[in-house]
Amino acid sequence: MASIPVLPLLLVFLLPVHANAQRKQSNSNIILLGSSLSPNTNRTSWLSPSGLFAFGFYPQDEWFAIGIWLVNQTEKTITWTANRDDPPVSSNATMDLTIDGKLLLRTGKGSEKSVANVSDPATSAAMLDSGNFVLYGKHSHVIWDSFDVPTDTILGGQSLSNGNNLVSSVSISDHSSGNYTLNMQTGGNLVAYPVHNTNGAIDSYWSTATFGKGADVQLNLTRLGHLFLYGIELGVHNLTNSSYPEKNGTTIHRATLDADGIFRLYLHHFKSDNTSSMLVEWSALQNLCEVNGFCGLNSYCSVIGRKADCYCYPGFDFINTSNKFLGCYQNFSEEDCGRSSDTVVQYNVTSLQNMRWRDSPYSVFTMKEEDCIKSCLEDCYCGAVLYMGEDCSKYKIPLRYGRNDSAKSNTAFFKGNRSTQVRGVSIGSKRSLISIVSISLGSVSCLCIVLATSSFLVYRYKLDGYRKLSENLNLELAEEFTLRLFSYNELESATDGFKEELGRGSFGAIYKGTISKGGKTIAVKRLEKAVEEGEREFRAEITAIARTHHKNLVQVLGFCIEGSRKLLVYEYMNNGSLADLIFKAERRPIWKERIRIALDVARGLLYIHEESEIRIIHCNIKPQNILMDDNWTAKISDFGFAKLLIPNQSRATMGAEGTSAYLAPEWENDSLIISLKADIYSFGVVLLEIVCCRKSIEVNVSTADEIILSNWAYNCFAVGELEKLVEDENVDFQQLERTVKVGLWCVQEDPALRPSMKNVILMLEGTVDIPVPPSPVLAVS
Structure with a gap:
């Protein structure tokens, strides 16, 4: 019964605006068929009767967009933008209310696009004092209005219905779709979300907490500044009510x-002396750090004074x-995690106080x-832990929605490379730090003795090893x-006797084998090219392989050189190749697995392109050269015969051994340089x-059309x-x-x-925006 008196009040506020939207205004403000606007003419916009709102072209950088604004x-x-994600137009563009009743934007290049999608032709249009732009049909009925398709704003008399949404702009000057x-x-x-993460409570950062209170609920803003939710079951849920005392002039x-x-x-x-002012009457949040996504992945938000800023984790x-x-x-x-016998030694840990994340941990235990x-150090999946009380919560990388919150007494610890110097407090409490220093100092004298003794023994051991190796290979190479x-x-x-052939790669066949000691299964590549070419390429290959080690590269275990007989020994991949998995398997991998595999391949390529000691061009990226281990991790093989990207070397000296469908166009043009971008092309085909x-x-x-x-x-x-x-698949579109x-x-x-492999990974992970790509085939002039 308490909500009954509210309904007449709503009608008082809402109905006058609705009625105003249904009738035509004075003849001087009617926009007739055949009317036109252009940035190049004296008429660039249509005004409302009061002159407070305008509809038309407004500048955006050196270009123009179409929208509604306060004058x-x-x-x-x-307050509204038409086709907001389309590129802005030049000053030669026009907007026409055509004779056949369409509202069209015509660019200077001759193309045209509808500004208002209507099924019936319009007979006239009007810019109303409410800030609503309307098209009228027969009998003066509204057939389209901007209030029904809001962008980032609602005005007095406007509502937001079930299933509709507002999307923020990129910035004050760029009104294309933003991040929220x-x-x-x-x-x-x-509910408010980051625009690409609307999956549930973890992603939301503000809500009215009225879920389940009715299916027919609207967000309403009256002309007097009353902002509220209303529904039959919910009743009225107030967000705020304007209390502005100034009565002189007009308020919007x-x-x-x-x-x-x-x-x-x-x-x-808007005052009668033609001056105006603006103030914020209400804000859903006071702290920018409460906005999920205000800072990107693997960074956190911190407020200093009234300013919020983003910082990277250690x-x-x-x-x-x-x-x-x-x-x-x-x-x-x-890349070495899981292979090292002591990951505690391999990594260090730094800490930050008062941290919090909105994402859920993948593991929570009670411990010291x-x-x-x-x-965390012993767990390859762990990138950081949050410790509060006696609860240890482990998180994977990337970390989302990080925030420094002085109200939280927890401590975050981050895994890092021991050689990486980062700011922060070293692991453990002050007591444990003192203990570690004391033990270290006490061990120095013993360590010196051990080092002296072990150095002599290691020297003798390596000297014997080099002597044996030199029998088969010159010392410089060894x-x-x-x-x-x-x-x-x-x-x-x-x-x-090279009985079971697994397949053929660059330069020779690959055979399955078993090492007698330990029974380890291996794959052996036997080179079959000419001696003069094989010797040179083999030396280049094993030199590069000895310096590459990554979880997404097939590991090389050893080699053999005996005269003209040259072989490489690889780890054996039980689950075959990516080609078998996506082209031949009865049940292809689900969507999430395929995306994970694509990222595996990308990370392997990033390593050989940018992170290994010697940058390498693979030159033969294809599904047959991507193998799957026991855990279905994708690993790049056959990279040993790739060309090293030596400084000042303009082109690889060896002919392309790849398959034509995966080779970049520059392989066919001797005037073009073969660079890392050739591998990017091949990866794109595989992706x-x-x-x-x-x-x-x-x-x-x-x-x-489907052949290529x-x-x-x-x-x-x-x-x-x-x-x-991806027909008949459940995918994230x-x-x-x-x-x-x-x-x-x-x-x-x-x-x-073509992007670099680092940018490819960032785009695949959703960390950076991706521009609209042009056609992959160059236009023929």
Whole structure:
């Protein structure tokens, strides 16, 4: 019964605006068919009767966009934008209310696009004093209005219905879709999320806590500044009510999801002396650090005074120091984790106080602080732990929604490379630190004695080893190896006379074998090229291999050189190749597994391109050269015969051994340099194959457009039909679009347009935005 008196009050506030939207205004404000606007003419906008609102072209940098704004402001306050994610237009553009009743934007290049999608032709239009732009049809009925398709703002008299949302702008000057969304959910709850993460309570950072209170709930803003939710079951749920005392002049209220992610109610006061002012009457949040996504992945938000800023965690660096909101990347590699016998020695730990994350930990145990830290060091999945009381919560990388909160008494510990110097407190409490220092100092004298003795013994041991190795290989080459030297007889015996062939890679066949000691299964590559070429290439290969080690590269265990007989020994991959998995398997991997595999391959390529001692061009990236281990981790093989990217070397000296479908166009043009971008092209082809689980060139398809996968993928992307690429699959379509866009950028014919492998990984992970890719095939002039 308490909610009954409220309903007449709502009608008083809401009905006059609705009625006003249904009738035409004075003849002087009617926009007739055939009317036109252009930045190049005297008429660039249509005004409301009061002159407080305008609809038309407004400047955006050196270009123009179409929208609605408040007039008489120092800076235009944009309240609505048409086709907000389209590129701005030039001064030659026009907007026409055509004779046949359409509202069209015509660019200077001759194309046209609808500003208002209507099924019936309009007979006239009007810019109303409420800030609503309307199109009228027959009998003066409204057939379209801007209030029904809000962008980031609602005005007095406007509502946000179930299933609708506001999306923030990128900035005050750029009104394309930004990073945050405010959703009016069907359960009656108004919730704010980062725009790409609307998966549940963890991602939301503000809500009205009215979930389940009714299916027909609306967010309403009256012309007097009353902001509230209303539904039959919910009744009235007040958010705020304007209490502005000034009665002189005109007041206009707007509720905007701002570019920083905070929902605010503004009041604009227009005085009779033609001056105006603006103030914030209400804000959903006071602290910017409460906004999820204000800082990017692997960074945290901290407030100093009234200013919020983003900082990287220890062991991380900003992706772009001029744009901290892109987040941070790990500045060390964990490729040896799981292989080292003592990961506690391999890593160090630094700490930050008063940290919190919104993501849930993957493991929580009750233990002492020192045990908590040790548990993370021994766990390859652990990137950081949060310790509070006696609870040890372990988190994987990347870390989301980090915040420094003085109200929290917990401590975060971050795993880092022992050689990486980062700010922070070393592991353990002060008491344990003192103990460690004391023990270390006490051990110095013993250590000196041990070092002196062990150095002599190691010297004698290595000297004997070098003497034995020099019998098969010259000393200069031997110094570069840490691999095991096999005899030809050993490998012939291990493979049972090279009996079981696993396949053929660059330069020769690969055979399955078993080492007699320990029964370890191996793969042996036997070179079959000419001696003069094989010797040179083999030396280059094993030199590079001795310096590469990564969890996404097939590990090389040893080698054999006996005259013209040259062999390599690899770890054996039980689960075959990626080609078997996506082209031949009865049940192809699910979507999430395929994305994980794609990232595995990308990280392996990043290592050989940028992180290994010697940068390497693989030159033969294809599914057959990507193998799957026991844990279905993807590992790149056959990289040993790739060319080393030696400074001042313009082109690889060896001919391409790859498959034509995966080779970059520059392989066919002797005037073009073969660079790391050749591998990017091949990866792009493989990435699209992983997405679609089909080969890049397929003849048995329903239409000719589908024969070449990259062209078909671009066509599907251009017309918004990406679901054709993954029919009958349960996929994340935002992730699908992101992955296809990355693949299309990678297969651009112009090498300069292809991204680096580091940027490929950042785009696949969703850390950075991806521009719309052009067609992968260069236009013929």
